[in-house]
Amino acid sequence: MKYQICLLGAALAVAPGWLRAQKAASTAASVVIEGRFTGVPDSTTAAIFEPLPGVPLNYFFTDGPNEAVVRGGRIRYQLRHGQTGFVRYNGKYVPRNLSFVEPGAHVTFSLTPGVGNAPPTVVYTGANAAGNNLLEQGQLLSGGLASGERIGTVLASAPTAAAVLAALEAETTKPKALLTAALKAHSISQRCYEVLTAEVEQRLLYWSGNALAFHFKDSAKANLHLQMPEAEARQLTQTLCARYNPALPRYRYSSLGNLAIVAGLREQGVLPGPSPTARTWAGYTPQFAQVNSGMSRYDYLPAAAQGHAVGDMLLTALAFNAMSPADFAKVAADYRRLFPASPYNPIIAKSLPKNGPTAVVAGQNLTFGTLAPGARALAFAPAPGLDTVRTLAGLVRQQFAGRPVFVDFWASWCGPCIAEFRHEPGLHEFASKNGIEVLYISVDKPGFREKWAALAAKNNLRGAHYLASEAVQKSLEKVIPYLPTYMIFDKNGRLVEASAYHPSDGEKLYQQLRERLGL
Structure with a gap:
């Protein structure tokens, strides 16, 4: 199955000398992050993604445990690598923005959850607080769609490449002035000033480069309404990508994967460059x-x-x-x-x-198992007819005849899915009292069977587990647009709720189960 994933991972060039400096810095000065949370329950977790040795921040990958737990309204986390770069936060209450760090920094912030769908209010103190507050407040060319729309308007504002370039660069004037003022006031370090100024320029390239790449691919759908002729648009694109080339050393810390934009424009023939002599990565599509x-x-x-x-x-x-x-x-x-x-x-x-991978004996069942209370691993028993199942409804009728079933769809790469597992104990208690089976269906690839089974046991997911076959996953593509998704089947195998509440919704889910199953 395919799911929509937004990628903004970083992939920039690194100078060898900088690598040596970073290696020395990582062992010499650690980075500590502390947060004070108002109105956030204890045991809430915050995921923290940090730059790795010699490379910029990757938005999704971490090479070890990266969670901080709220205790007494506070979190404390020490980065493992102590490098210059950006840190990203993720979690139910935590800010989803970035903060700048450098070796030896002690970054602190206070957080108050937003009301309804509003984002939390975050105020940084400590090292380079002025720069981090500008990032948090979106004053350094925000990462949001509003900035993209504004840059699109600027692109269409003039009939020549030179005039549009001047207007685009004017978009960086205020952010750079704010950073200059903070540097003069000694509110940020010289390194913070340089990295955040470079980040402003890369954000300009991100929005303008993406818009222009889309225009050259399909001008009708791009709907940019450019005044300039096509030749001028190409000249503008070439000038922007040369001036703000993400492979330049000064952009080595950037949090944006702008090399992908440059690569796409080269492939389209908009940027000059030789054709590749080998198509290594095309072969891995x-x-x-x-x-x-x-x-x-x-x-x-x-x-x-x-x-x-x-x-x-x-x-x-x-x-x-x-x-x-x-x-x-x-x-x-x-x-x-x-x-x-x-x-x-x-x-x-x-x-x-x-x-x-574990060797599989012909006919052996290694995709449908159970985790009993107190067990440390999934147990697998023969499951006659499992290999003939082609649909979810068929699986429920075959394996749970006469019993109502609550289905949890997840994957090992789905952070929100795994975050919900913290709320499963209440669900298990309710299901056990009311004769409801809990079925966890993973849409991981078959090659990740070991990781699927290990995660199920690690998170103490009591109940039945199924690593969905290719046929079942294909049948689910049109009915499960995102993860996590939850469904309810009655004792006759009929789907009675296609979009159930989440385990974290607690009593709302339990009331929904009572109503749909006539409990």
Whole structure:
């Protein structure tokens, strides 16, 4: 199954000297993040993503435990690598923005949850607080759609490339002035000033480059309403990508994957450059399909930029379990052959599976099991007829005849799915008292059977578990547009709720179960 995933991972060029400096800094000065949470329940978790040794922030991958737990209204987290760059936060209450860090920094903030759908209010104190508050408040060219729409209007504002370029650069004037003022007031460090100024320029390239790439691909759908002739638009694109080339050393910390934009424009022929002599990454399009539909464009990048762009995509693929271990090992081997000195190689090697897949005896059931109370691993027993199942309804009728079923659809790469597991104990108690079966259906690829089974046990997901077959996953494509999704089947195997409340909704879900099942 395919699910919509927004990727803004970073993949920029890195200078060898900077790598040595970062290695020394990471061992010399740690980075500590502390947050004070108002009105947030204890035991709430915040996921923290940090830059890795020698590479910028990847929005999804982490090389170890990365959760901080709210205790007494506070969190404290020490970064493992102590590098310069950006940190991203994720969680039910935490800010989803970035903060700048550098070796030795002590970053602190206070957070108050928003009301309804409003975002939380976050105020930074401590190291480089002025810069982080500008980031949080969206004053450094926001990452939101409003900035994209504004840049689109600017692109259509004048009939010549020179006039549009001047208008685009004017968009960076206020953010840069705010950073200059903060530097003069000694509210941010020189390094913070340089990194955030570079980030402003990359955000300009992100919005303008994406809009222009879409225009050259399909001008009617892009709907940019450019006044300038096509030749002027190409000249503007070439000037922007040369001036703010994301492969330049000054952009090595950027949180945006703008090399993908440059690669796409090269592939379209908008930016000059030789055609690739090898189509290595185009050949891996099926393997990366879950996280990137345009791998062929990376073949058009120069070697150094290609190494960082593809390295970042490999980390993203790892984070989302985008391919089987065997496929990933093959891709990683090609990557290591082409870029033996890449800083991504040690990270990738550390994350490769240490053992091969478990051998499967013909007819052996390793995809439908149960986790009993107190058990530490899934138990698998013969499941006659399982290999003939083609639909969800068929599975429920075959395996749970005469019993109502609550179905939880998830995947090992789905963060929101796993976050819901913290609320499962209440669901298990309610289901047990009312004779309801709980069925967890994973849409992971078959090659991730071991990880699927391990996560089910780790999260103590008592009940039945099914690693959906290719046929069942195909049947679900039109009825499950996103994860997590929850459904309710009655004792006759009829679907009585296609979009049930989440376990975190507590009593709302239990009341819904009572109503749909006539309890």
